[in-house]
Amino acid sequence: MKKKIIMVLLFVSLICIQLPSYSVYAIPNKPLPHSKVELYQDVFCSLLMPYIQKSVGDYYTKFLTDVPTVAPWDIDILNVERPDGYRTFFFVIKIQVRPYVGPHLDVGIDRITITVDGIGEVKVTKFEHIKSYYLELPPNYQNIIKKNITTNYQSNITK
Known part of the structure; x- marks a missing residue:
């Protein structure tokens, strides 16, 4: 009986050794902390931030009186392409952001496509x-929701 248990444990340990192990940080689109990739991604996002912030502001001003903020460290780069081929300098960048108001109260999730030549x-x-999350803001932030939005939202619920 002991031999069977030892054989099973040996077999299981051999299988476990063969399985690939993944780092805690091996998440797609999230570079390792303090790496060159993280440094370049941070520079990249910083340079694009005015365009990201403007497009978020343009969208949310229809619904909110305050313009939400996008945190540069909370930008997910979904994809970067060179559609014209290797070593060409036209890029299509797809990102996802979570704009927030106040103490990081998310108001939505948005995907933005940006071209750089x-x-x-x-x-x-x-x-x-x-x-959208802005209709779920806490009571002390309900005043930033434009009135016509909540009225339309309420009338759609009652139908």
């Missing part, structure tokens, strides 16, 4: 609003 021209080419 080799001479420094940056354009937001697509803004997709994925999910």
Whole structure:
């Protein structure tokens, strides 16, 4: 009986050794802390921040009296492409952001597509609003929701 238990434990340990192990930080789109990739991503996001913030502000001013903020450390880079081929300098960047108001109260999730060309021209080419949270703000932040939005929302619920 002891031999069978030892054999099973040996077999299980051999299988476990063969399985790939993943770092806690091996999450897609999240570089390792203090790495060059993280440094470059932070520079990259910092340079794009005015365009990101403007597109978020343009969208949310229809619904809120305060313009939400996007935290540069909370930008998920979904994809970066060179559609014109290797070593060309036209890039299509797709990101996801979680704008917030006040003490980091999320108001939504948005996907933004940005193009950058080799001479420094940056354009937001697509803004997709994925999910809204602004109607779920706590009572002390309900005053920033534009009135016509809550009225329309309430009338849609009662129908």
